[in-house]
Structure formats: C-alpha cells, structure tokens
Amino acid sequence: MEKLKRRIQRIKKKRPGYGEILDFYQRVKEAQEKIKVSLKMGPIKLKREWKELLAKEGFSLIQKEDFPLDREASIKLFETLCQIGKNANPHMAKQVRKIEEAIRNKKIDLKEILKSGVKEQKIVQFADEFKLDKKVFLFLIQNSTKPSVEAGMEQLRSELDPETWLKGYCPVCSSLPHLSLLREEVGRRYMLCSFCGYSWRMDRLICAFCNNTEQPSLQYFCGEGEEAYRIDLCDKCHQYIKTIDLRTLGESDPLLEDLATFHLDLIASEKGYKRPVPNPWMT
Ligand SMILES: [Zn+2]
Ligand SMILES: [Zn+2]
Structure with missing residues (x-):
C-alpha cells in the first residue's frame, strides 16, 4: 500500500488531471486491503477428473458465479465504498444516495443479490428495476466482492500452469x-x-x-x-x-x-x- 501511495503521488505530479480519480482509487484500494485480512472463505472443490477434461477441451476451471464470497465482508465493504463514493464526485454521490435509499427501503437486498455469486446480468436487472445507475451499482458490487474473488483465484492458482x-x-x-x-x-x-x-x-x-x-x-x-x-x-x-x-x-x-x-x-x-x-x- 505504501508503494502504491508513492506511485500515485508521482503520477499526480506528472499528470495532475488524474488527481481526483487517483485519490478515489487509493481510498477504494485501502478499504479492500483492510478487509482482505479478515476474509472467511470456504474451499473451492474441483473434481480431479473434471479438471483434466476441462483443460483438454479448453474450458476454464470455474465460472464467475462459482467463486465463493464472504457475503458479510462484501456487504461491509459495499457500505464503506458507498461512503467513499459520496465524497468522490457529485454524480457518484447522487447515485450512491439513491442506492442507499433503495437498500434502506428494502427494495434491494444485497444479501440476496450476492447469494448466487457475482452475476452481472442479475445485478444490471436490479439496477434497471429500481432506476439506479447500472455502472455505479455494478462498480460497487464488483469492488466489494473483489477481495473474495481474488482469494478464490489464489486458491486455484496452483491448479494451473x-x-x-x-x-x-x-x-x-x-x-x-x-x-x-x-x-x-x-x-x-x-x-x-x-x-x-x-x-x-x-x-x-x-x-x-x-x-x-x-x-x-x-x-x-x-x-x-x-x-x-x-x-x-x-x-x-x-x-x-x-x-x-x-x-x-x-x-x-x-x-x-x-x-x-x-x-x-x-x-x-x-x-x-x-x-x-x-x-x-x-x-
Ligand atoms: Zn482482433
Ligand atoms: Zn479470471
């Protein structure tokens, strides 16, 4: 993280126009790093004979929605990212408020959305139904589940060359x-x-x-x-x-x-x- 911060400072000096977005990036990264240490994840089970067949036929090991998620940690991170988003820029702030309101009014249930893993189509459908900004909503979901997804990938790393x-x-x-x-x-x-x-x-x-x-x-x-x-x-x-x-x-x-x-x-x-x-x- 310290290295990242130094790099961000250097880039900002060189290209000040990116200042706002890089500050936002840094805050999101900090929140993600913080949650990483306390993730509770189950193991991903692969069937040995399947794995060989999949590789032979050119299929991937799993699908996006197969990554197990620490739902509690993801929701906590989602809330933190909403706070960060409200200070990022006016458009983001407005959209985040709408999303928070939909959650408060129980129109959206994050736990339910994350139940079947990260399914982009489903997330976009929810956004459409409640007239939320698709990109902002998807961005928040993807970034709050990212630590879980990356931990899942790390589990599978040794299975592949x-x-x-x-x-x-x-x-x-x-x-x-x-x-x-x-x-x-x-x-x-x-x-x-x-x-x-x-x-x-x-x-x-x-x-x-x-x-x-x-x-x-x-x-x-x-x-x-x-x-x-x-x-x-x-x-x-x-x-x-x-x-x-x-x-x-x-x-x-x-x-x-x-x-x-x-x-x-x-x-x-x-x-x-x-x-x-x-x-x-x-x-
Ligand atoms: Zn091409
Ligand atoms: Zn991948």
Missing part, C-alpha cells in the same frame, strides 16, 4: 483480459483477467480477442514519452488492448497504470477501435 494456456480468455474463470503485461527481460507477454486477476502467458503477436496473427493488421502506438504503455490495435476485429511494460515500470499495480493512461484509450477510441473490457473506473 500460466505458461501453457496461451488462449485469449482466463483459464480460471473464462473472462476476457482487460490488460496485457510485458514481464521479464525477454518481454514475455501475459494477459490479466478482468474478473479474477489471474495472469497467463500469451504469444506477443496475436490479437487476444479474435486470434488474428497477420502482422500487417496488428499495429500499436505509444503516448509521447510513455514507452511503457502501448495500445495494441487489431484491424481485423477493430478492438484493442492496452499493454503495460513492467520491465520499464518495475512491479507496479497494472490497474493503477491503466487508470492513469486513460488519454491513450481516448486516442484509440477516436481512431475507431473498441476496448472489449473498458476500464470500469472511467466509464
């Missing part, structure tokens, strides 16, 4: 990657799962979303003086992924680096490319 999967979706939970990372001196490329945070190896010259390997249609650009961040564009599916070069940056928090380079996403979007998993902090 991150070097051999080589596919465009997560071997743990089948979600799409939201970032790509370059690590080690040779610049091995890893994908970072947008849901559970697992990272796995992938070839450098392939589009993770459509498997395109034709070189002329795979291009990239960097921001000026920002060689550690690049946008990998695919002209076949017109989508892109942001790549963060951790060889130059050192071990940093990829989500934070992503957030602080939103200007690159704007350029990619102006060029007509879509990001399959947008940065949830900026939408």
Whole structure:
C-alpha cells in the first residue's frame, strides 16, 4: 500500500488531471486491503477428473458465479465504498444516495443479490428495476466482492500452469483480459483477467480477442514519452488492448497504470477501435 501511495503521488505530479480519480482509487484500494485480512472463505472443490477434461477441451476451471464470497465482508465493504463514493464526485454521490435509499427501503437486498455469486446480468436487472445507475451499482458490487474473488483465484492458482494456456480468455474463470503485461527481460507477454486477476502467458503477436496473427493488421502506438504503455490495435476485429511494460515500470499495480493512461484509450477510441473490457473506473 505504501508503494502504491508513492506511485500515485508521482503520477499526480506528472499528470495532475488524474488527481481526483487517483485519490478515489487509493481510498477504494485501502478499504479492500483492510478487509482482505479478515476474509472467511470456504474451499473451492474441483473434481480431479473434471479438471483434466476441462483443460483438454479448453474450458476454464470455474465460472464467475462459482467463486465463493464472504457475503458479510462484501456487504461491509459495499457500505464503506458507498461512503467513499459520496465524497468522490457529485454524480457518484447522487447515485450512491439513491442506492442507499433503495437498500434502506428494502427494495434491494444485497444479501440476496450476492447469494448466487457475482452475476452481472442479475445485478444490471436490479439496477434497471429500481432506476439506479447500472455502472455505479455494478462498480460497487464488483469492488466489494473483489477481495473474495481474488482469494478464490489464489486458491486455484496452483491448479494451473500460466505458461501453457496461451488462449485469449482466463483459464480460471473464462473472462476476457482487460490488460496485457510485458514481464521479464525477454518481454514475455501475459494477459490479466478482468474478473479474477489471474495472469497467463500469451504469444506477443496475436490479437487476444479474435486470434488474428497477420502482422500487417496488428499495429500499436505509444503516448509521447510513455514507452511503457502501448495500445495494441487489431484491424481485423477493430478492438484493442492496452499493454503495460513492467520491465520499464518495475512491479507496479497494472490497474493503477491503466487508470492513469486513460488519454491513450481516448486516442484509440477516436481512431475507431473498441476496448472489449473498458476500464470500469472511467466509464
Ligand atoms: Zn479470471
Ligand atoms: Zn482482433
């Protein structure tokens, strides 16, 4: 956390425009870290024979909703994030008040929502029904269940070899990657799962979303003086992924680096490319 705070200070000095969102990020991260130490989680049971079959057929180990959640801790974190959200910006504050009111009036029962795990469709349905801001509600749920989900992923880590999967979706939970990372001196490329945070190896010259390997249609650009961040564009599916070069940056928090380079996403979007998993902090 101290390292993260120092990095945030450095970025803020360089790009003051990101100050507000980075402060918000730091407060959310602090709340998540705090809850992590007291999580009570059951084990995820995998059937051995299933596991082998799944890997052979290219299926992930589990699905998003299969991650066990510490519901009590998630609800406590949800409440903390609501408090943080009310001080973040006026839009967020207004939406959070509406959500809190719906909870107080027993229109929404968080315990019930989380009963069957993190089901985005269901969460969005609830938001629609009570005229809540979908993005804000989903953001709060995802960030309050994130410590549980990540603890579940850590349990499963030893079941997999991150070097051999080589596919465009997560071997743990089948979600799409939201970032790509370059690590080690040779610049091995890893994908970072947008849901559970697992990272796995992938070839450098392939589009993770459509498997395109034709070189002329795979291009990239960097921001000026920002060689550690690049946008990998695919002209076949017109989508892109942001790549963060951790060889130059050192071990940093990829989500934070992503957030602080939103200007690159704007350029990619102006060029007509879509990001399959947008940065949830900026939408
Ligand atoms: Zn995953
Ligand atoms: Zn593609």
